[in-house]
Amino acid sequence: MNIEEIVKSLQNVFKEPLKDGQVRKIVFWLDRDKKFINTIDEIELEGVKKHKLENNNYFYIKYLLEEEDTYSDFLIYTNEDLKEDIDNWLIDCLLYSKRFFADNISLIMRDMGIDPSLRAVVKENEKFFDNKERYKKFKSFAIENYNEEVIEIAIISALCGLKSPDFEESLRVILIEGLNDEENKYLDRIDSFFSLNRFWGYVEKNYGYKLEEKTLEKLMMHLMITALSHTLDENDLENVKVYIGKASRSNCLIFIDRWMNHVKDSAAFDEYALMIEKEIGIEFICSKVEITDILETNVFPYVDRAIIVYITNAIEHKLEDYELYIKLIDARKSKHFYSKYEAIYEALYFTVKMFEFKKLYNMGIPMTGAEEIYKAYCNEYYKMDLYYRKFYVAYDSDNDSEIIKKLKDLVENIYTNWFVSELSYAWSKSIDDMDFEEVQIQSVKRQRSFYDQVIRHKVNSGDRVFVIVSDALRYEVATEILDRLNTETMGSAEITSMTGVLPSISKFGMPALLPSTSIELKDSGLVYVDGINSSSLEGRNKILNEYVSDSVALDAKELFAMNKPKRRDFFKGKKLIYIYHNSIDAFGDKYPTEIYAFKGTEEAINDICDLIRIIRDDLSGTNIYVTADHGFIYQRDALEESDKIEKEKLDFIESGRRYALSTKKRSIDGLLGFSMKPLLGNDSNISVYIPKANIRFKIQGPGLNFVHGGASLQEIVLPLISYKNIRRGQVGSKDIEKVEVKLTNAIRKITNSIFTLNFFQSEKVEGKRVEASYKVYMVDEADQMISNEEIIIANKKTDTPESRNISVKFVLKSMDYDKNKDYYLIINDVDTGITKEKIPFKISLGIVSDFDF
Numbered sequence: 001m002n003i004e005e006i007v008k009s010l011q012n013v014f015k016e017p018l019k020d021g022q023v024r025k026i027v028f029w030l031d032r033d034k035k036f037i038n039t040i041d042e043i044e045l046e047g048v049k050k051h052k053l054e055n056n057n058y059f060y061i062k063y064l065l066e067e068e069d070t071y072s073d074f075l076i077y078t079n080e081d082l083k084e085d086i087d088n089w090l091i092d093c094l095l096y097s098k099r100f101f102a103d104n105i106s107l108i109m110r111d112m113g114i115d116p117s118l119r120a121v122v123k124e125n126e127k128f129f130d131n132k133e134r135y136k137k138f139k140s141f142a143i144e145n146y147n148e149e150v151i152e153i154a155i156i157s158a159l160c161g162l163k164s165p166d167f168e169e170s171l172r173v174i175l176i177e178g179l180n181d182e183e184n185k186y187l188d189r190i191d192s193f194f195s196l197n198r199f200w201g202y203v204e205k206n207y208g209y210k211l212e213e214k215t216l217e218k219l220m221m222h223l224m225i226t227a228l229s230h231t232l233d234e235n236d237l238e239n240v241k242v243y244i245g246k247a248s249r250s251n252c253l254i255f256i257d258r259w260m261n262h263v264k265d266s267a268a269f270d271e272y273a274l275m276i277e278k279e280i281g282i283e284f285i286c287s288k289v290e291i292t293d294i295l296e297t298n299v300f301p302y303v304d305r306a307i308i309v310y311i312t313n314a315i316e317h318k319l320e321d322y323e324l325y326i327k328l329i330d331a332r333k334s335k336h337f338y339s340k341y342e343a344i345y346e347a348l349y350f351t352v353k354m355f356e357f358k359k360l361y362n363m364g365i366p367m368t369g370a371e372e373i374y375k376a377y378c379n380e381y382y383k384m385d386l387y388y389r390k391f392y393v394a395y396d397s398d399n400d401s402e403i404i405k406k407l408k409d410l411v412e413n414i415y416t417n418w419f420v421s422e423l424s425y426a427w428s429k430s431i432d433d434m435d436f437e438e439v440q441i442q443s444v445k446r447q448r449s450f451y452d453q454v455i456r457h458k459v460n461s462g463d464r465v466f467v468i469v470s471d472a473l474r475y476e477v478a479t480e481i482l483d484r485l486n487t488e489t490m491g492s493a494e495i496t497s498m499t500g501v502l503p504s505i506s507k508f509g510m511p512a513l514l515p516s517t518s519i520e521l522k523d524s525g526l527v528y529v530d531g532i533n534s535s536s537l538e539g540r541n542k543i544l545n546e547y548v549s550d551s552v553a554l555d556a557k558e559l560f561a562m563n564k565p566k567r568r569d570f571f572k573g574k575k576l577i578y579i580y581h582n583s584i585d586a587f588g589d590k591y592p593t594e595i596y597a598f599k600g601t602e603e604a605i606n607d608i609c610d611l612i613r614i615i616r617d618d619l620s621g622t623n624i625y626v627t628a629d630h631g632f633i634y635q636r637d638a639l640e641e642s643d644k645i646e647k648e649k650l651d652f653i654e655s656g657r658r659y660a661l662s663t664k665k666r667s668i669d670g671l672l673g674f675s676m677k678p679l680l681g682n683d684s685n686i687s688v689y690i691p692k693a694n695i696r697f698k699i700q701g702p703g704l705n706f707v708h709g710g711a712s713l714q715e716i717v718l719p720l721i722s723y724k725n726i727r728r729g730q731v732g733s734k735d736i737e738k739v740e741v742k743l744t745n746a747i748r749k750i751t752n753s754i755f756t757l758n759f760f761q762s763e764k765v766e767g768k769r770v771e772a773s774y775k776v777y778m779v780d781e782a783d784q785m786i787s788n789e790e791i792i793i794a795n796k797k798t799d800t801p802e803s804r805n806i807s808v809k810f811v812l813k814s815m816d817y818d819k820n821k822d823y824y825l826i827i828n829d830v831d832t833g834i835t836k837e838k839i840p841f842k843i844s845l846g847i848v849s850d851f852d853f
Helices: 003-015 058-068 091-096 104-112 116-124 132-140 148-159 167-177 185-193 196-207 216-228 234-243 249-261 266-280 282-287 302-316 322-332 336-360 370-397 402-434 447-460 475-488 506-512 537-547 556-561 564-570 584-588 591-617
Strands: 026-030 048-052 073-078 098-100 465-470 492-499 519-521 527-529 551-555 576-581 623-627 652-655 660-662 671-675 687-691 717-724 741-743 754-761 772-779 790-794 805-811 823-829 835-843
Touching (some): 003 098, 003 104, 026 091, 058 073, 104 116, 104 132, 132 148, 148 167, 148 196, 167 185, 167 196, 167 216, 167 249, 167 266, 185 196, 196 216, 196 249, 216 249, 216 266, 249 266, 249 805, 282 302, 302 322, 302 336, 302 402, 322 336, 336 370, 336 402, 370 402, 370 475, 370 591, 370 717, 402 671, 447 465, 447 506, 447 717, 465 591, 475 492, 475 591, 475 717, 506 519, 506 527, 537 551, 537 576, 556 576, 556 591, 576 591, 584 591, 591 623, 772 805
Parallel strands (some): 465 576, 465 623, 551 576
Antiparallel strands (some): 492 717, 519 527, 623 717, 652 660, 660 687, 671 687, 741 754, 754 805, 772 790, 772 823, 823 835
16 A cells, blocks of 8 residues: 555545534554554645654653644554553543554455444455455445445355345355356355355355255255245155255245246256256155145146146046136146246146036037027037137147147047037038028028128228138137237227038138129139139229229238338228238148148237237228138048048039039938029029038048038138227227236234235226236335245136135245334236335234244
8 A cells, every 4th residue: 555545545534524522533543563654754644733652652642632732633653552441541532533544454444434343354355355356346336334244245246246235146146056066156256255154154044054064956955945845734845854944934935936036047946946856856745745735836847747747637537627627727827837838738728628618518519400509609619619729729839748648639539529529410410401502590691691781881881991801710710819809909899600601612702702793603613703703812803893992902911011101002092901811721721731720820810910900000990800711620630531431423513622513413421412502693503512510522632631611610600700999088998907906904014924915806807807917025115025926817707706816925034124114015017017006014023933833
C-alpha cells in the first residue's frame, strides 16, 4: 500500500460524518507489524494534528486529547499492541475513537464498509480477496450490512459466479456442476479459497445434512428423500430413512421445488432424479402404498410412470373406475414431470374416455331410426371418433413407449371391433329402406342445398360472405375448431350439420356446395355445373360469378402467401369468397402418407383458425362459414379380409374403395344402392352402390385405411360452422375471460410451518370463460419466496360449486418470522406472469418445528 493510497484512505476516514455528540475525529493508526514506522513522518493531512504514541507518552496523549485540545482532529500513530485493559491510560480514548489499519485487509474492509469487529473473518479469507476478479465480484454484491455469515455466503456465491449472494442458488450451481466431488470445479474453488468445512457447515445448518460422509451425491439423495418425506409416510421410507433430515425439512422441500421449477436448471434436476430413484429403489417404495397416496408426490419421475401403469393395467383388467383415472391424470397435470410423459398421459386420457363411453353404452348402440341415430351421432357418438383421433395424435408423438403400444391395442379393439362395428351396423340397417333414394334426414340441411339455404339470402341482403371449404373435414374435427373459435376469439361460432351427397367424394361434394341450376356427370368423368367444369378453381370462379358478380374462388395457400395490404387489395369489392383448403385429404388420400391423416387434421384445425383470424382482422369479414365436401373413415391397424368385399360383375362406369357408379339399377347383397337423381337431376340414370357398414371394395394396390365415398356417418355428416365476428362494444360481444381462483380461508394468520389453504374456482369453464393456470406461493416484504410453489389448474366444467374447491399444501422455509410484519400469498397467472392477487398474512410460528403432525 503506497503513501497516496494511505493518504486517500485517511482523508476518507476524516471526511466521514460526525456521530451524535461528536465535535471532532480522533483516529488511532494501529501498525502492529511496523510496516509504516517511517511512512508516518511523510504523511500530512490538512486540518489534522499528528502524533506518535510511544511507551513514555501515553499519559501526555491522554492529557492532550482530553484537556489541552478538545476540538482538533487528531491522527495518533502507534506500532504497539494497545491492550484494552485498566493499565492502558488510553483505554477510554480507544473505545470512542476510530481505528485505522493500513494493511491490505484493512483497506478491503474500509472499501467494503465492513466493521473492524469482523476483521478476523476477512483475515481468515485473505486468500480469497487476494485476487482482483474475486474481489471485484464480491464488491459487486453491494452488501449493506455485514456479519460473519453474510461475508462467508457472499464468498461462496462469488466463487460460484452468482450475481447476488444466495446460498441456496450457490448450492444448486455446485450440484449442477456434477456429483463427483473430485471433479466439481466449484467445490474445488471453495476448498482452495474458502473452507470445505465451513461450506458443509452451512449445508447442515440450512438443510439438516448430518451424515458423517460429506459427498455431493449423498447430499443430493438427502435433499430429494427429505422432500419426498413430505408426501409419503416415513414408515414407507424405512429403507432410506437415514437420508431424511429431521431439521430443516421444509428447506429441503423448497430447495427441490425451486430447482424443479427453474426454467434453465430443471433439466439437470431431471437427470439426477432418474439416477437417484434407481439407487434408492423408488419402485419398491411406491409398490407398498396406495396409488392415491403418491398422487401429490413431485420429486421422482417414477411416480408418474407408476400412475400410468396403474391406470393402464386397471383398464386392461376391465376395472371401470374411470372417474378415478381421470382424477389421477388431472392431478398430475400440475406436477413437474407431467411434461415428460405428456404424450402418454394424453393417450391414456383419451383411452379412458373411450372406455367410459363404452360403459355408457354397454348395451350397444341402440337400434333406432335413421334420424335418431344421425342426431345421436352429432350430439354424442362423434366423440368416439374424436377420442380415437386424439389418441393417435398423442401416440404419433411418442410411439416408442411400450405402454403406449399396449394402449394402442386396447384402443383399436374398442374403436374398430366395438364402436365402428356397432355404429355402422345400426346406421346401415336404419338406412336400408332408403334404397334408391338419397340418404336424407328431414330436419337436417342437405349439402346440395347449402348455397340456397345458407348463403343466398346473406348475399342478396348485401352481406359479404366468406366460405371455407376444407377437404375431408369431418364433423368431429370441426367440433374442435368450434371450441377453439369460441375460446380464443370474441366472435360467436355455432355448429350444425348437413347430409352429404353420394358418393361422398370431392368431385361431387365440391359442386354440391356451389350455386347451381344443374349438375352433370360427363362421360369423361368430370362434373359440370351449369355447363362449366367444376374441377378447377378457374371453373369455380366462373360458376360463382354467374350468380354473384364480384365473387372469387381461391386456394387457401394463396391467401396465406399474401401480406395484409395485398389481401385487402385483392378482396376489395368482392362479395362472395370461396376459400378451398386441403390438408386432411392431402395426407389421407395417398397411400404413402395416409398414416399421417391425423397429422393433417391437426394442421387443418390450425389453418382454419388462422384463416378466420386473417378474414376477421385483415379483411374485416364478419360472416364466415366453414364446411366440407365429405368426411372420411380411418383406422390405424391393417384391415382384415372380412373388411373387404369383391365387386359384383356389374357394368360399373366408375369405382373407388367405398363406392361404384353404374347405369344399372338392381339390388346387390352387401351393398346399399342409391339413385343420383337428387344431385344430377331426374334425367340421370346413374346409381351409386356402397358397401354396407365400413366395408371396402377389393381393389388392387394399397390405401385401404383412409377412405371415403360411402354413406357412413363419418363420411356424410358434414359440419357447418357459422362464425359471426363480433367486435368489442357491439351488441352481444363478450370478452374472453379466464376463470379465476379465490382464496376462501377467512383467517389470515399462519401458525404452522406446514399448512393448507383452500381455493375456489369462481366460475365453471364454459364458452368465453376459459381455463387458466395459476402459480401460488408465499413471499416476504422484499418479494423473496419463502415457501414452495404450487400450480392450480382451473379447468372444472361442472355446475356443482363443491367440485370446484381446491386445497393446496404449503411449506414455509425455516427462518425467523416477525409476527408483526406482513407476508404475502401470491397468485400469479402462469401464461402472463401477472400477479392477480397479493394477500397479506401474519406468520406466528411460536416454537419453530419442521415436524408434520
